[in-house]
Structure formats: C-alpha cells, structure tokens
Amino acid sequence: xxxxxxxxxxxxxxxxxxxxxxxxxxxxxxxxxxxxxxxxxxxxxxxxxxxxxxxxxxxxxxxxxxxxxxxxxxxxxxxxxxxxxxxxxx
Numbered sequence: 535x536x537x538x539x540x541x542x543x544x545x546x547x548x549x550x551x552x553x554x555x556x557x558x559x560x561x562x563x564x565x566x567x568x569x570x571x572x573x574x575x576x577x578x579x580x581x582x583x584x585x586x587x588x589x590x591x592x593x594x595x596x597x598x599x600x601x602x603x604x605x606x607x608x609x610x611x612x613x614x615x616x617x618x619x620x621x622x623x624x
Contacts, residue, residue, distance in 0.1 A: 535576050535594040538606050540586040541622075542570070549578050556607055557599025560592050569614075573607035574598050 540562055547569070548561035556573030560580060563569050576596025580586060597604045610619045 535596055535604060537591040538572050538575060538593050538595055540570075540588060540590045540592055542568070543585070543587045543590075544568075544570075546580050546582055546584045546586060546592075549580055549582050549584075552599060555600035557601060558593070558596060559599075559607075562586060562592075567613040569611045571607075571609040571611075573609070574601045574605060576604075 542564045544562040544564035546560060547563045552559045558575040558578055559571055559573040560578060561569060561571045574596050575593045576598060577594040579593045586592060595604055595606050608619055610617050610622060
C-alpha cells in the first residue's frame with residue numbers, strides 16, 4: 535500500500551484503533567486551531583506525542599474499520615469543526 539504523509543508539521547495526538555469506524559487512524563495537531571486525521575490505515579509508523587514534519591511518512595494506506603476498499607479518509611478540523619479539505623489542497 536502507498537505511504538501516507540503529513541500534510542503539515544505538528545504533534546501526533548492520536549495513533550491507534552478508532553472504535554467509530556475509521557479503523558487504524560492518526561490525528562495530528564498542527565497548532566492555531568488546525569488538526570488533521572488520517573483513517574483506514576493498514577499500518578501506523580508514528581506514536582502519540584511524536585513530532586512530525588510536513589511530508590513525513592506516518593504509515594500506510596489501508597482498508598481497516600468501516601471501509602469498502604483501500605483509501606485514506608482525510609479530515610481537516612479548524613477549532614474542532616470539520617472543514618472542506620478542498621479549501622486547503624492545491
């Protein structure tokens with residue numbers, strides 16, 4: 535499976551199994567109210583509290599949790615509210 539990279543630098547605040555359907559997932563706090571989550575991973579290569587840089591490999595894409603095929607479920611939250619990632623992806 536392809537690697538999953540951090541979209542920006544930050545600190546890992548969650549790394550493990552998500553009981554609500556995302557399977558293996560990572561959440562990164564980027565500061566200034568921004569946080570990203572990457573779900574359905576097949577492998578996690580970072581741990582809680584670890585600092586990651588922009589572009590750092592954090593694990594592998596997968597099909598864990600409630601998933602119909604291999605992909606990454608990508609969530610951006612600003613001040614705890616999910617936002618449309620297309621606003622930030624170039």
